[in-house]
Amino acid sequence: MVGQRALNVCLINVSQVVKHGLNTLKNKRSTKRLTMNIQKNVSLKAFNTLNLDVLASDYVQIHSPQDVVDALAYAHSEQLNVLILSGGSNLLLPKNIHALVMHMDIQGIELLSENESSRTLKVGAGQAWHDFVLWTTTQKLYGLQNLALIPGRVGAAPVQNIGAYGVEAGEFIESVEVYDRQQQQFKLINAQECHFSYRHSIFKDDPNRYVIVAVIFKLLKHPDLKINYGDLKAAMQDDFSAENLQKQVIHIRQSKLPDPKDFPNVGSFFKNPIIDQAKLLKLSVEFPNIPHYPQINERVKIAAGWLIDQTGWKGKRLNQVGMFEKQALVLVNYTDATLDDVQATYRAVQQDVYNKFNVLLEPEPVLFNELGLIEPHLR
Ligand code: EPU
DSSP: TTTTTEESEEEEEEOOOOOTTSSSSSSOOOOOEEEEOOEEEOOOOOOOOOOOOEEEEEEEEEEEHHHHHHHHHHHHHHHEEEEEEESSSSOOOOOOEEEEEEEOOOOOOEEEESSEEEEEEEEETTTTTHHHHHHHHHOOOBOGGGTTTOSBGGGGTTTTTOEETTEEEGGEEEEEEEEETTTTTTEEEEEHHHHTTBBBOHHHHHSSEEEEEEEEEEEEESSOOOOSSHHHHHHTTOOHHHHHHHHHHHHHHHHHSSTTTTEEEEEBBBOOOEEEEEEEEEHHOOOOOOOOEOOOGGGGOHHHHHHHHHHTOOOOTTTEEESSSTTTTTEEEEEEHHHHHHHHHHHHHHHHHHHHHHHOOOBBBEOOOSSSSSOOOOO
């Protein structure tokens, strides 16, 4: 970490914080001594999978729900915005960030309840997603196997409702435990209220309101395998166990998607566009092979990777940033790219796809500005 200075003890005036949720400090005019380790000028290079060189003015690791409350109080007293950092696998950051970066590291898996068919587990937001999926399989708990090897941490799963190979995390989430910054209290948001849809949830609509501290999953004791995506069924040959499903998903991902350690990336860079039937019909005249998947409300999802591939961007680079040679939907930082380099490449891709198909690709990762606030992507 570059020039970091640890502030092991930080003083904040709690009278500035009206209400602390579970920790009822209301009306107490006192100065509380926090044991939080707020660090100054911390490099986030190792904490974002695109490997962008980023310096954060203030950084803290969050190990418990109480740390969330204390960190928010610190940010409030220092008049800093708060940037919630999880696995860093779905964000785009500028060179310098003047904000408090809260790095979510709440661990732990707790069994909440169990019946004949399922087990309900509460999982800390900082738990590594892939390790959690592998663990569920060893426990003979089923549902998440299609989502193996997705980078990131558990707390980020509900935000964009991560999905792969015909399964979305939201299908197995019972509720999400959050700190509601508006109401200044911890609460549970049930799955229905999360409004999960393709790469979307209420946490995307209202990104500054909630800090996710845990996710409650309901997992099956008897497998109900989803194997109809692409060539998954064929890959399983004659072993239709959940263990083999997980193994094959890992194998397919490893064969197509770059490991961020070798080729820094944020997974799919664009969402698959959802269009109406009329537009699909028009496109199919000129491009009869366009891959498409029916959605609700008579709409269709088309494959962004295919569109990009057709424009010749697969394996092509603009300076240090390009689209991966085995999966055109993945943008890769080849060497020391900055956010400007990333934006130059993705806009060139967007432009070429738009010119050829009249479809505007929407980037998937979240873009932050220098004050730690979420920004809309430039078009
Ligand atoms: N395709 C191409 N060229 C390419 C890439 C894809 O022609 O370079 C075609 C494929 O042949 C296929 C279609 O596009 O017909 C779809 O490709 P694929 O099955 O690889 O999936 P995807 O739509 O590109 C989505 C998710 C992935 C997820 C896979 C599998 C999005 C934005 N991406 O990719 O998620 O792993 O399906 O379910 O929905 C991620 O979000 O980071 C991610 C990797």
